[in-house]
Amino acid sequence: MxxxxxxxxxxxxxxxxxxxxxxxxxxxxxxxxxxxxxxxxxxxxxxxxxxxxxxxxxxxxxxxxxxxxxxxxxxxxxxxxxxxxxxxxxxxxxxxxxxxxxxxxxxxxxxxxxxxxxxxxxxxxxxxxxxxxxxxxxxxxxxxxxxxxxxxxxLAILFFLYGLFGRELSxxxxxxxxxxxxxxxxxxxxxxGIYGTAIGVSATYIFLFILFGAFLSKSGMGQFFNDMALAIAGQTRGGPAKVAVIASGFLGSINGAAVANVVTTGSFTIPLMKKIGYHRNFAGAVEAAASVGGQILPPIMGAAAFIMAEMLGIPYSQIALAALLPALLFYLGIIVQIHLRATKEGLRGISKENLPQVMAVLKERGHLLIPLFFLLYMLFFSGRTIIYSAFLTILVTIVVAMLRKTTRMSIKDIVEALESGARTAVGVAVACATVGIVVGVATMTGFGLKLANGIVTLGGDSLLLTLIFTMIACIVLGMGLPSIPTYIITATMAAPALISYGIEPLVAHLFVFYFGLFANITPPVALAAFAAAGISGGDQMRTGFVSMKLAIAGFIVPFMFVYNDSLLLINTTFAEGAAVAVTAILGVVMLGTAAEGYLFRSIHWVLRIVLFAGAILFMNPNMVQDIIGLAIILVVVLWQWRKSKKTPETAPGLTA
Incomplete structure (x- = not known):
């Protein structure tokens, strides 16, 4: 390509x-x-x-x-x-x-x-x-x-005023x-205050990993991800949409910039999706959901995992492991809907002659994976600090890029990467400094605990209501803000409400991180979806709502791992973890089928509700619930298969 x-x-x-x-x-x-x-x-x-x-x-x-x-x-x-x-x-x-x-x-x-x-x-x-x-x-x-x-x-000014005049409130x-x-x-x-934890993390982990992303970008890693995704998924049914999911997911994990990913990767993938027949709203939504989801995908999670480790005082490796299965379930949910939409609309992939070959891509740029594997080794097995690991990985990236002429960085490229990294870090660092004002006042006044008590009071004795109110608070707090400051704010303001219920801190922090992040695809302020609509020519609000539908697994899974932290592979054996993964995967497939309303043929709305209920049962690990969920799957699949054999359905017109 x-x-x-x-x-x-x-x-x-x-x-x-x-x-x-x-x-x-x-x-x-x-x-x-x-x-x-x-x-x-x-x-x-x-x-x-x-x-x-x-x-x-x-x-x-x-x-x-x-x-x-x-x-x-x-x-x-x-x-x-x-x-x-x-x-x-x-x-x-x-x-x-x-x-x-x-x-x-x-x-x-x-x-x-x-x-x-x-x-x-x-x-x-x-x-x-x-x-x-x-x-x-x-x-x-x-x-x-x-x-x-x-x-x-x-928001910072309001908190400052609250610090000054809070005595006047009742x-x-x-x-x-x-x-x-x-x-x-x-x-x-x-x-x-301003020089608190948020800016401390910015001055260490965040800056270095943004700099690492700048060097990867200069070496051509973005092109490698795109070409590899095309080689693997381009020819499959609905191929360009699956390419968008794979490429944007990997890039989003490294750079943590949802809107930038939408614009750069989406400018390539969205026209391809439209070309093979996807509706413009759907094409934009795929790119938006995939770009946002990169920040919940290990190993880097847009640097959020390192902040979480700092705030919770636990090893980074524990957070990355806990976040892995939910992130994969999120992307599986998107791919299931993409595939079913393509099947329903009779859409094909890209012809083989127009696609790169896997081995050719690996031969040309496959060595760029070495820095990522080196980073994983340093983070999980070396025992070195995170910032030292990031420093060495940047040096390894420069050396590895020298192995081939197409990826080799000149002195000018290295200097430009140093400048680009600092420029890119400015937005996050300024937001972290401003968040320091918010968190500082919350610390002085005890606002975080008071808000947590307010959420718990609204929820009464119901954990579910408390989770719903916390979800709404996180989405509202995250509207229009970068993901990392959003996490710091929600972790300070909303997570204590869940912790007070006896929920483990890691589980509570992942819950608020998910929903603060999804503000980027949740109307009325869904910046990632709006940017995607700008490329696709679709309607901004409709693109946002379709993005939410595609990301439905991401909205459900956090509730599931609160009720059963086995989904985070916490305190579980390998066998138990494997069983949880299998049932959760089946649950997400059912969830995607219910959301898209298609399996062999269109599914009646009553069966869609049944499938949705079965998906929830499957995603909450429990033997009895698994049996019921399996029974629902078998009944619906057999019913749909028989109906499709008796009365084949013609492909309907394209819809959003």
Whole structure:
């Protein structure tokens, strides 16, 4: 396949870039007319990447200094790269953005100069502490507005006001109230506010794995995934849709950028899906659901697994193992519906002569899998730290790419990868800094526990109602936000409600992570689905609802693993785990069949409800329920098979 068919982020077409900017504010960069300013910005981005690679090997400065430097450099990049408004010039740098850049660096310079004094004052700020702390809070909020839109900074401002005036409230959300000085001091000179866990993870795991993704992209890994998916699934029934699922799933796991995946991979896969006969709404929905799901797929999960490990204090390997089966079930549910839709509509795959061969793809780019296998070895078996493993894997990626001319990176490519990694990290880092304000106020006021108590009170004695209210809260909190900050917010605000019910913390955190993530395909603010509709020419809202239908396994499975954590392979033997996997797979196949309403022929709505009920029984591991579910499967399959033999059904018209 020609490389230009699936351009990588650094080589987007004009149309792709415009679409990405429309739905992903993080992509609205300046392109400077002045070469000197452009060089300065590039040097800052490259220096930030080099700094993080250096500290991952040699160690970081003390925590507060390291995190403050990370935030200052990120803020500087925001004010240099992002114009304040959509209509602002993208070719010039106004004086006030240059001033904001200097102010951003002043906040970390002060911490480095007076670190001993800050420690000795022990929470009793002087005027300079408050001055630089106030500057930092304002700069973080303005940077978040430019990069993510109004949603996240408004949320942070509301929490800040809650910290100031919570004493005026009544009921469970009332607290003693804090002064401006107390809030600013907490945000600036402690490691629980802006420089808290969220930015700590950004300054270590997230930045390095985004940088790793940038190097993989430069080596041509995206093209390898696409070509491999085409070679494996392109010729099958509905092949292009299955290609979209495979390629977007793998890419999404590495880079954690749902909207960017939709635009880059979708610009290639969506036209192919439409060409073989899929409706434009369905084609867009396939790409949206697959791109979002990559962030629940091990090994990298868009870096979310590493944050979860940090917050829960458990090994990364335990989280990756627990997340594996639910993620595979999610993708199986999408593929089942894709296949049944293609069968129902009589759609075919791509002709063999137009597809690459598996061995040819492996020969050309198969060596690019070596860094991924090396990363898995480092994370699971080496006993090394995660950031050291990421550092070595980046070096291995550069070396392995040298093995073939088509993937070899020049010095220019390496430098561009360093710059691209820093630019890509800006959006997540700014969101993490802003989330620090939210989490900081929640910590000071006990808001998280109060919200958890409120959810539990609404749910009464019903775990199911509590799960439903938690799901709604997570989807609302996740609308329009990047997935990682969404997880941190939902883990702080919503997960305690489930933990208070006696649910294991890992189970609770995976539950809230799923639903915070699925806000990207849940109308009315379904950014990934809207971006896909922009490519397919479909209706935005309908594409969103079809995305939800395709992702139905992802909406059901979290409820199942709350009720029975065997689905997460927790506290189970190999035999038990295998049995759980088999029954869950059958349940997802039934669920996809019920959602699509087709098996050999169209299924009556009554049988669809029966199938849905049987799927739920199968997905909740229990011997009696498994027997009932198996009986339902056999009855429905035999009934549909006999009807299809008696009265063959003609293919209906295409629908969304």
């Amino acid at each position: 020609d490389k230009q068919q699936n351009p990588q982020p650094e080589e987007l077409t004009k149309e792709q870039a415009e679409l990405l900017e429309k739905y992903d504010a993080e992509s609205r960069f300046r392109t400077f007319k002045s070469k000197s300013i452009a060089i300065i910005v590039s040097l800052l981005a490259i220096s930030l990447s080099v700094y993080h690679m250096y500290t991952s090997y040699f160690g970081t400065p003390v925590t507060l200094q390291h995190r403050s430097l990370h935030v200052a450099a990120i803020l500087a990049l925001v004010f240099l790269l992002y114009p304040p408004f959509k209509k602002s010039s993208r070719q010039t740098l106004p004086w006030y953005d240059f001033l904001f850049t200097l102010m951003a660096f002043s906040t970390t310079i002060y911490i480095f100069i007076d670190y001993v004094g800050i420690v000795n004052r022990g929470g009793l700020p002087n005027n300079l502490d408050l001055l630089f702390g106030g500057i930092l809070v304002v700069l973080v909020l303005e940077a978040a507005r430019r990069v993510t839109g109004w949603g996240l900074p408004v 009921g469970i959300f009332r607290h003693r109230g804090y002064t401006w000085d107390e809030l600013v001091n907490f945000m600036y000179v402690t490691t629980e």
